[in-house]
Amino acid sequence: MTRRKPxxxxxxxVRALRTQQxxxxxxxxxxxxxxDLLRIADISRVHRDGEGTLHGFQRKEIQSHVRSIVEFLDQGPVLFPNAIILAISPRAIFTCSRGSKPEGDVRASESGxxxxxxxxxxxxxxWIVDGQQRSIALAQAQNKSFPVPVVAFVSEELSTHREQFILVNKARPLPPRLINELLPEVDGDLPRDLAPRRIPSELVNRLNKAADSPFRGLIRRPSEDNPAAVVTDTALIKxxxxxxxxxxxxxxxxxxxxAxxxxxGAMYRVLVAFWSAVRDTFPDAWxxxxxxxxxxxxxxxEAMGVLMDRVMSRASGNADLRRHSMAALARIAPHCNWTSGRWLDLERDWxxxxxxxxDIRLLSDxxxxxxxVYAFAQVA
Known part of the structure; x- marks a missing residue:
């Protein structure tokens, strides 16, 4: 291998071991x-640009967490063997060590x-994939030479970084909303418990961005700080x-x-038809x-989601789904109290x-x- 000229x-x-996966x-x-970690590695924060494209994957710095790590590191000689996981560019150069292999070497790695x-x-x-809070704390700690274990894989693909970030953090208290928003951006295979969450999050992403969506710009997502967003993504994903x-x-x-x-696409059309009808039926509440x-x-x-399933189950195969939804919602609209008044059957103020x-079950029921009552009255 050609050596890089100094x-x-x-x-x-650094002295390192190399293997392949x-x-x-x-x-x-x-x-x-x-x-040195923050000298060589970036923290890729999750955010969206002006066109709505998702960038990065890391959540915001948790200052209280960082302070607690700094306090731990500064208390004196400590054991801190938690490995930082990095993704590194192929521009990093590895040079194998010369010499014979030790007897009994399992040949799982080579040094250099x-x-x-x-x-x-x-x-x-x-780029830091796992350990951003620790990396920030280590940069702030008094002992700048404290040795930290690092595991690094070679990849410049943001999708791979996100995939590994999710896999490392899915069993930890990582905010589910952040995982949900990142899932549609991951191209690789996901574990069985995460894969079913991808389509709902993809649909919510589209509902938040598409011009024909009644929810455009109204859904709160971890990557955005939009004061006009009023609907929590978790509820709509559910x-x-x-x-x-x-x-x-x-x-x-x-x-x-x-098979x-x-x-x-069909799921999205159903969602747009029903929720556009909701918006048009209750304009003062939307x-x-x-x-x-x-x-x-x-x-x-969530309660209106239950109603969506009921209403759409009665639509014929060639029905105008939006018009069908409007008719069903118009019948119950006078009895709904979204912004004032009292739900009489529930004996609850709005x-x-x-x-x-x-409360969700009460409102759904x-x-x-x-x-x-009013669908059957219409039939009668």
Whole structure:
């Protein structure tokens, strides 16, 4: 292997072990002074640009967590063997050590020197996949030479970084909303417990961005700080997931089977038809903060999701789904109290409805009863 000339560019040189996983992906294990981590590696924060494209994957810095780690590191000699996981650029150069292998070597790795380029124009050649809070704390700690274990894999693909970030953190207290938003951006295979969450999150992403969606710009996602967003993504994802998984759900006919893939386009059309009708039936309640409208509250969103499954199950195959939804909603609209008044059958004021299981069931049952009574009255 050709050795890099020291004069070519500044590098951080470390003794490392190299192995390979997947299909020839280099993976390295080494130690660096903790203060050097942020010299060589970026923290890719999750955010969206002006066009709505998702960038990065890391959540915001948790200052209280960082402070607690710094306090631990500064208390004196400590044991801190938690490995940082990095993705590094192929521009990092590994040179194998010369010499014979030790007797009994299992040949799972080879030793050598890894040279990681140091940024000369602000662009770093490594990205922190796991351990950002620890890395920030190590940079702030008094002991700048504290040795930290690092495992690094070679990849510049953001989708791979996100995939590994999710896999590392899925069993930890990582916010489910952040996982949900990142899932549609991951191209690789996911564990069985995560894969079903991808389609609901993809649909919610589209509902938040598409021009024909009644929810455009109204859904709160971890990557955005939009004051106009009033609907929590978790509630809408739950509506979609429940509708897909229930045999009587409005979206269930379009889910994947052993013989066909899921029809996300058909699911989206059903969602747009029903929720556009909701918006047009309750214009005074639509788009307002949950404190002013329980229709935009998580309890209202989930209860209306139950109603969506009921209403859409009665639509004929060639029906105009939006018109069908409008007719069903118009019949119950006079009996709904989203922004004022009192739900008489529930004996609850409009703003007494909370995002708890009992209240969501009460409101769902009430909407179902109203739909049942007035749908049958229409038939009679």
């Amino acid at each position: 004069s070519e560019e500044p590098t951080l040189a 997947a299909e020839g992906v280099d993976v390295y294990a080494f130690f660096v002074p903790g203060a 020197t890894l040279r990681i380029p140091l940024p000369s124009n602000g662009s770093k050649e490594a 509506v979609v997931r429940n509708s897909i998984s229930s045999p009587l759900g409005a979206l269930a006919p379009y889910k994947a089977t052993p 066909r893939i899921a029809d996300g 788009g307002r903060p949950p404190t002013e409208s329980r229709l935009m509250h998580s309890a209202g969103i 703003n007494d409805i909370q995002n708890v299981g009992r 009430q909407l179902a009863r109203l739909d049942h």
